[in-house]
Amino acid sequence: MTISHSVETHAAHIAHEYKNITAMSKLEITPDNMSKFHRFLDLLSNEHGSEFATGVLAQPDIQQIKPGIQHLFSQASSLYERHWAQRLIQSEDSATLLRQEYPYFQHYERATGLEINAIYSLANEPVKNVLMVGSGALPLTSLALLNADLVVENLDINQSDLMLGKAVSEALRPDKNMTFIHNDVCKQDQLQQYDVIWLAALVGDEKIKDQIIKHLFEHMRPGAQLVVRTAYNLRTLLYPSIDESGLLPFALKLKVQTYADNFHSILIAQKPV
Template sequence: MNISNQAAIHATQIVDGFEHIKSMSTLEITPDNMATFHQFLDLLSNEHGSEFADNVLAQPQIQKIKPGIQQLFSHASSLYERHWAERIVASDDPNEVLGNEYPYYKHYQRATGLEINAIHSLADEPVKNVLMVGSGALPLTTLALHNSGLQVDNLDINGPDLLLGQQVCQSLSPENEMTFIHNDICQQGNLAQYDVIWLAALVGDESLKNKIVAHLFEHMKPGAQLVVRTAYNLRTLLYPSIDEQGLTPFQLKLKIQTYADNFHSILIAQKPV
């Protein structure tokens, strides 16, 4: 069977999986629902090669449902983060819940560790102050940045998620001195104080990301770095992606295109000095 036929079959499986999830009476975090989601995510594995992925993405039925998949994944991700955030805040031993019960804890440690090592390696001056845009209800990146010795501010457009994220950080690291800002990043000033700005994968759709990048370039200080979490291949069906050209006029410094599942891809750019 040639790659075009394989891609057509795979596209049909993606459509069927998406329609099945949409048909659920309620979207809740239950073991059965999570099993269904994992089966669907397996269809969008990073391990598929670029030629196969391009053929799948070119299928008309995939292009038709792409916005719906991204909307569904964003909603499901928010529910999942809130579920675990509430468990952590309510627990008598929040670090135990995070370290031994939350399924993606080691993933966040590894992925954020990779980013932290990269920004220190690429920086012209010592990195001290960072802003996490889209910190959310479960700000594990925030905590990793804080635990690495960085001064972290958090920004999110969703007020309830931001408040819950602040409670999570207080539960896990009571002595933290982090700041939590409720705002739209495109309305946020004072960005020149940051050495690095992180942009979460689910912040903005593909058209809004261009506006965000333009705002950041205008207001960040020369030499500051921008870390963008994005996606390639079939993972672009989940995340609103941005490519190297989308970061212009930032100067691209590093591109990490991952092929391990559950890892986002990473772009690191710098505002020219």
């Protein structure tokens, strides 16, 4: 099989599985639907090399369906988070349910642990106060930050998801409170108190992300860090991605591209002092 044929074949498989998902009678969490999503996600593995991924992404069929894939994945991710948020809230032992049954628990633990270690290593001053932008209905990153003894505030534009996230937090950590703010981050001007701001991967499309980066730079204090969850290679079909140039005028301090089972790559930048 030639490289070009391999690329074309892989692109055709992606288009086929996407068609199977869009043909579902209803977007809901069922074993059959989850199997379709898993088959689709397997095709977008981070293990594919950059040259191969570039070839797949350049295929006309893929370019045509890319906006639809990102929109669908955003909807499905929100639905999946709400599904698990409700399960955790209703459980008599939410902590055990999360650790033993939530499929991506270890992913969040490892990814957030990597980010926390990085921001401590890069910080010029002690890190204490953080803001999670796009905390959603299942604020597992925020809870990991809380467990690392950071003071966490959560912000989300979707009030119902924010309140679900608050209920999840109360179920999992009734002994510690986090703050929950309902707002558009581009209307949140009081940002000088945060040592680090986390930006979730699914917050906004590429255009909105550019607006958010500009707003954060204007209102964050000098020396504060920005953690941006993004994607590369075939994963850019799922997430609105941002690259190093998209972070300007922040100063890029670290870039982590994941090749295993992590869903997002990481950019850490700092507002120059």
